[in-house]
Amino acid sequence: MSVFEAIADPVRRSILLTLVDGPTRVVDLCSNLSDAHPISRPAVSRHLRVLTDARLVIAEDRGRERHYRLDARPMDEVRRFIDELTPTGEIQPSPSAGERRLPVPESALDALDTEVRRTVKQRPRSSRQPTTATNDQETA
Numbered sequence: 001m002s003v004f005e006a007i008a009d010p011v012r013r014s015i016l017l018t019l020v021d022g023p024t025r026v027v028d029l030c031s032n033l034s035d036a037h038p039i040s041r042p043a044v045s046r047h048l049r050v051l052t053d054a055r056l057v058i059a060e061d062r063g064r065e066r067h068y069r070l071d072a073r074p075m076d077e078v079r080r081f082i083d084e085l086t087p088t089g090e091i092q093p094s095p096s097a098g099e100r101r102l103p104v105p106e107s108a109l110d111a112l113d114t115e116v117r118r119t120v121k122q123r124p125r126s127s128r129q130p131t132t133a134t135n136d137q138e139t140a
Helices: 005-009 009-018 024-035 041-053 073-085 104-125 132-140
Strands: 057-062 063-072
Touching: 005 009, 005 041, 005 073, 005 104, 009 041, 009 057, 009 104, 024 041, 024 063, 041 057, 041 063, 041 132, 063 132
Parallel strands: none
Antiparallel strands: 057 063
8 A cells, every 4th residue: 555545544644644653552542532533542543554555654563462553654645745735936835843744734635535535446347358349350
């Protein structure tokens, strides 16, 4: 899964923002997400699997617990894309030390989620074998 598909979902973006503060267990992620996104532990685990597949999250076993931590290196692909959209002469204000700021407003990625879901639904249809003139002649 691509980084863009992984960050298209608002719940996964919330998980990433939580992981910025350091490694976290699934139980802790559920409690942190409960205000904005009431979600079950299995659902959080599925989101973490998607983020792990996109190489944005790394799972570490610590005794009987599994802690998830952010690996922001794959986000460089998104940064490069956003840099291409930014005019070269435009100066971006840098956030203060205690302030976390996404490079784009979080709501701007919601439409990406819709587009990714639509594309995924269309994939199985496009994988069918196209009929050729030879196949049409044989059936005639």
